[in-house]
Amino acid sequence: MPTITHRPTNAESKRWQAKIRRKGFPSQTQSFATKADAEAWARKIEAEYDKGHTIDQRDARELILGDALRRYLREVTPLHKGAATESYRIKQLLKHPICQYSLANLTRTAVTAYRDHRVKSVSGSTARKEMQIMALVVDHACRDWGVYLAENPLRKVRLPKENKSRERRLNPGEESRLLIECQAARAPYLLHAVIVAIETGMRQSEMLGLTWERIDFNKRVARLPETKNGEGRAVPLTHRACAALQAMRNVRLYAWTQHCTEGPFSWVDATVIRHAFMRARDKAGMRDLRFHDLRHEATSRLFEKGLNTMEVASITGHKTLSMLRRYSHLSMDHLLAKLD
Incomplete structure (x- = not known):
């Protein structure tokens, strides 16, 4: 059962606190302006716990994609063979507004808009590789950093087509x-x-x-x-x-x-x-x-x-x-x- 408590504080707008503890799930606490809001939130979380999975998305809401890319660049990229190329691509990605999204707000619509805008200024192969790097970073955040997402939106959006293979050779002279x-x-x-x-x-x-x-x-x-x-x-x-x-x-x-x-x-x-x-x-x-x-x-x-x-x-x-x-x-x- 959730615990709902009234806590007089200086912040009059959030005086009701809901706390949920259940074995096998992380404890969650949230503050609300009214008791009804606190009870509604608690019922929602309890119902989702009853389904057998955790939906605490606080980390996903707080982790900005740009910050995830920077951490990945600092901790993971140096371990890769193509570290120099990957580092260059991530630094280019950090210039794009998509990096201002939190992981929880990074929807398929946002990713699609990025793809369609990006292919207007770079080749399909370049945009494709950038999206693949972002997908790897989100996967890594979920797998190794404990961030919860129901799905990786970058895995659900069609990638741009690869460019036609180059066949440039040296001409005589x-x-x-x-x-x-x-x-x-x-x-x-x-x-x-x-x-x-x-x-x-x-x-x-x-x-x-x-x-x-x-x-x-x-x-x-x-x-x-x-x-x-x-x-x-x-x-x-x-x-x-x-x-x-x-x-x-x-x-x-x-x-x-x-x-x-x-x-x-x-x-x-x-x-x-x-x-x-x-x-x-x-x-x-x-x-x-x-x-x-x-x-x-x-x-x-x-x-x-x-x-x-x-x-x-x-x-x-x-x-x-x-x-x-x-x-x-x-x-x-x-x-x-x-x-x-």
């Missing part, structure tokens, strides 16, 4: 123009990073995490103990890739006082290298080229050299053949040469 601008860039590592990307097909994160002890120049192989798909792999190095990596031993960034002793690019921040690449590619007249397109270029070249799908997968680390299929677009000149 573009590689030389790009490398000229990379060599002229203020970033002394950029030329070597671009060459390694084109020659090996490694992801940018894999290149930045590469250490000297994992590179065997005699056997011409770089060993990646842990990659995006959760598995390690060995990447064969061409003579050109080896030369570029060796050249990094003598590179010194003007703002740093130590050589890159841990790894070729371990001292380079992902955001810094991305912006340096963007400046170089713009000067080369290739504004639509992205650093990740170099991985597509490298993978396509492997197919053009005659390697089969399994051989290419072992080098690039693609886990499924369906993921690799979109990288196997051979140049028309190469196909014509085979047909002649």
Whole structure:
């Protein structure tokens, strides 16, 4: 039975207190202006307890989505492999008004409005990934922070469609123009990073995490103990890739006082290298080229050299053949040469 008590206080508007205690459920207390309101609230909670579940949503009402994102960014994101990318996306999310909702007030309607507004300014893939991150944060709050929600509204709203897979390759003459601008860039590592990307097909994160002890120049192989798909792999190095990596031993960034002793690019921040690449590619007249397109270029070249799908997968680390299929677009000149 609920306990209803009259408590004379300075706050004349809330003098009646209802308290509910039941074994197996958390105690709940709420104050009301009238006894009738207190009794009505108590009957509602008791009825819901009778159904066998707790509906104390105080934490969900008090926890703002923006605060949940910040806590997740501080406590959980650093534990993830893609921490840098996830951190960037969360910081972008925090700029949006949806972060002002409490979790209890984050309805399907609010999420749908966010989705429809967001796809007007960013790609469907970007909006999709942001919604997936928000869904993970809400799930984590319910699972690990003790926040109660009847449902995660972000799991009930249709996600935007993924963008069509990019098929950007280097056209004749573009590689030389790009490398000229990379060599002229203020970033002394950029030329070597671009060459390694084109020659090996490694992801940018894999290149930045590469250490000297994992590179065997005699056997011409770089060993990646842990990659995006959760598995390690060995990447064969061409003579050109080896030369570029060796050249990094003598590179010194003007703002740093130590050589890159841990790894070729371990001292380079992902955001810094991305912006340096963007400046170089713009000067080369290739504004639509992205650093990740170099991985597509490298993978396509492997197919053009005659390697089969399994051989290419072992080098690039693609886990499924369906993921690799979109990288196997051979140049028309190469196909014509085979047909002649």
